[in-house]
Amino acid sequence: MLVDLIQNTLDGLTAGAAYALLAIGFTLIFGVLRRINLSYGPAIMLGCYAATWFHVQFQVGLLVLAALTLAATVLAGAYVERLCFAPHRDRSAIAAMVASFAIWMQLEELATLVLPNHLYAFPALYEGGPLSLGPFTLRAEALVMFAVTVLACLALQRLLYRSRFGLSVRAVIDQPVAARLVGINLPWVFVRVFAVASALGAVAGYLIVASAGQVTPMLGMWSTLKGMLAMMLGGLGSLPGAIVGGLALGLIEAHSQWFFGPQVRDLTAYFLLFALLALRPSGLWTTPRHG
Amino acid sequence: MLELERVSRHFGGVRAVDGLDLKVRDGEIVGLIGPNGSGKSTTVNLVTGLFSLTSGQIRFRGQDIAPLPTHMRLQGGIARTFQNIRLFGQLTVWQNLWVAQNSPADRAKRGFFSRWLGGQSGVRDEIVSLLEFSGLAHKQDELASNLAFGEQRRLELARAMATKPKLLLLDEPAAGMNSEEIGQLRERILKLRERGLTILLVEHVMELVMGVTDRIAVLNFGQKIAEGTPAEIQKDAAVRKAYLGGDAAAAEGGS
Known part of the structure; x- marks a missing residue:
């Protein structure tokens, strides 16, 4: 019983690490643009598909595969920004969201056009079985996932609080008009934010696909849903909140799967989200914000 | 003009x-x-x-x-200040000026080559002199949102000046x-x-x-x-x- 509880917590935290990465990407885009990017997940899916295509054609190595996923996802993310957020910047938020939905469909069609089977194998990071730590088991992918997420968060923290680009991003989040008026090039900031967010998503996507050992077009919707859910759990627009929300979502899923069975897993998460939105609309983690 | x-x-x-x-x-x-x-x-x-x-x-x-x-x-x-103050509240006083340095001259200083030739130091000196001009030198690491009203107005003026x-x-x-x-x-x-x-x-x-x-x-x-x-x-x-x-x-x- 206790062993199971701890095992579930471990599993939940590692799944949550990936959710946290997705939520951070979502939050960055939402913070800067005040727009929901539904195509965030599909861009990641396309990145993974591009890598899979190379894998199918040329049998490339793991590192090359990771690099390809990253590059293709960043490109797809920038494409989404150019096509549906740049033209609607000063216009309706709904128009941008609908456009991002249209691009979602477009990216899915594109992926299934190039790789028409529903499912493709994706090479795992580590071929051996799960590692055992006393009574607990942990997959190598899960360990990597957790470590990479921690590193990515630290790198992002440094980027946002130390680099001039990061400070400009926070200036734009805080005071978009004033940021324009001190000569910050907003379109350029937006593209780079999309690139950073997509890179984080690509890391999450690659690790998820590698630990699942397969890639399907559903990855797009799955990433968008998990990322958005985790972002809303943590509180819209807060980066620490995104991390907390991601981990919380992972834990909730792992434990509810154990308690209620796998069919009810997602339902529990959605139910909790509704409860949270009703009782504490600002999310689990609220930082004082202004503007 | x-x-x-x-x-x-x-x-x-x-x-x-x-x-x-x-x-x-x-x-x-x-x-x-x-x-x-x-x-x-x-x-x-x-x-x-x-x-x-x-x-x-x-x-x-x-x-x-x-x-x-x-x-x-x-x-x-061209630079401006706002009637209702619009500082970057979550950035420090120093950072408010740093992100405002977007003039062509400053961009050139931050270019790939001058970065390795020590061009950045001029950028720092300007922030220091702007801080002194505005009487905010002792507050440089304070968050802008924590400044008093009068100090915020001075920082806004300094930030406008930072764009040269x-x-x-x-x-x-x-x-x-x-x-x-x-x-x-x-x-x-x-x-x-x-x-x-x-x-x-x-x-x-x-x-x-x-x-x-x-x-x-x-x-x-x-x-x-x-x-x-x-x-x-x-x-x-x-x-x-x-x-x-x-x-x-x-x-x-x-x-």
Whole structure:
């Protein structure tokens, strides 16, 4: 019983690490643009598909595969920004969201056009079985996932609080008009934010696909849903909140799967989200914000 | 330096600015006054590119700037402060100035090669001197949102200066200030002129406008109703009527 509880917590935290990465990407885009990017997940899916295509054609190595996923996802993310957020910047938020939905469909069609089977194998990071730590088991992918997420968060923290680009991003989040008026090039900031967010998503996507050992077009919707859910759990627009929300979502899923069975897993998460939105609309983690 | 020619901006049926002609020469301090809603802030927003023109022309140093996006105008040498302070609250005082250094000269300094040749040091020196100019040197690591009101206004001015402007637009910089602070602000504005800046000052506080400007233009209902030296404006009948008839409180220096 206790062993199971701890095992579930471990599993939940590692799944949550990936959710946290997705939520951070979502939050960055939402913070800067005040727009929901539904195509965030599909861009990641396309990145993974591009890598899979190379894998199918040329049998490339793991590192090359990771690099390809990253590059293709960043490109797809920038494409989404150019096509549906740049033209609607000063216009309706709904128009941008609908456009991002249209691009979602477009990216899915594109992926299934190039790789028409529903499912493709994706090479795992580590071929051996799960590692055992006393009574607990942990997959190598899960360990990597957790470590990479921690590193990515630290790198992002440094980027946002130390680099001039990061400070400009926070200036734009805080005071978009004033940021324009001190000569910050907003379109350029937006593209780079999309690139950073997509890179984080690509890391999450690659690790998820590698630990699942397969890639399907559903990855797009799955990433968008998990990322958005985790972002809303943590509180819209807060980066620490995104991390907390991601981990919380992972834990909730792992434990509810154990308690209620796998069919009810997602339902529990959605139910909790509704409860949270009703009782504490600002999310689990609220930082004082202004503007 | 700055020329507005028959500049208009209509919002639906409202003529916020209507056929305005205004010239600001190099090194001048020009005041722009008028009752609330007379089009002063709209004029500032037109010059900085936050609003687009309905008709007319705006030339900055001889160049038509109407097609340029805001950040390009800034890089061209126009800067402004806000009536309602808009600092980057979650950034420190130092960082507020650092992210504002977007002039072409500063961009060149941050270029790939000069970065390795120590070009960054000049950028730091400028921030230090701006902090001293604004009396904020001891607060450089404070978050901007934690500053007192007067300090925030000084930081906004310093941030505008960090973009290395040739033309500075001040939108009601004295709002909410006491007499002593207004005196300090006047000193600071005069010092900026000595450094070669041209200034367009939008202001309600007559104590400041009359004491610091070379020339004043008066707006009412989006049109210029008078222009002249501070002494001439004080005597102008149309101006008195606009202020006392339109909004008596404004003439007293309220906002």
